[in-house]
Amino acid sequence: MIQIYPFDTEGFFLGQPETLEPDPGTGKYKIPDNATNIPPVKDGQGMWRPWFDSEKQEWIEKADQKYKDSLKGPADPPSPLDQLKAQSAATMVQLAEAQNLIESQAKMIADLLLMLAEGGET
Template identity: 35%
Template sequence: MLQVYRYDENYMFIEPILVTEIDEKGNYIIPADCTTVELPDSPSLFKPKFDAENQEWTETATQEEIDEILSAGTSEVSPVSQLKEQNALLLMQLAETQKQSQEQAETIASLLMSLTEKGVL
C-alpha cells in the first residue's frame, strides 16, 4: 500500500489516497492525477498546489486568506469544549430529574401513610 496525493486539473490538492494496485513488475500503479511527493508537515499549507516541474507543493493562499482562516479558527469553540458544555448541562438535568423523582417518592410514601392511618389500605 502506498499513500499518494491527488490534485485537480489546476494541480490544487484534493485529498490523500491509498494506492493498492500493483503492475506485473511489482510497482504501484499511481493515477495520473496523483503524486508521491508528500505535503510538508510544518509549516502546513493552507491551499497547497503541486508544482509538477519542480516536484514540490507550494502555498497559493494569500496572506489575507491565511489570516482569515487563522482568525476564524480562534473564534470557534472546539468540539471538546462543546462536549464538555453539553455534558455539564446533561449532568445538571440528571440531578434535577433525580431530585424530582425523590420528591415524588416522598409524596407517594406520605400519601400511602395517610391512607394506611385512615384504614383505607
C-alpha cells in the same frame, strides 16, 4: 501500499491523501497523472493551500494572508468569567479616576480655605 496526494486540474491538493495498491501483475505502483507520492509539506510543516508544480515535482504554498484569515472564522465569545474580569478591571479604573478627582477637589478646597483665612488676597 503507498500514500498518494491527489490534486485537481489546477494543481491544488484535494485535501485527503489516498492509498494506492501495487499492480497485482507487476508489483509496481502506477501513480495517476493528477497525484504524487510527495506529501504537501514545506520545511516539515503543513500548508494552507498547497499547489503541486509538476515540472519541479514540489508543493508550493499559494495562500496569501487574506486567504488564511478567511479560514479562521469568528473568535469565540468571551466566557462569563472573562466578562466579569473585564467589568472588574473597568470598575477599578473608574474608581481610581474618581479617587484622583476627589483628591484634586480636596486640595482645591484646602487652598481656597487657606486663601480665605489669609484675608482673601492672592
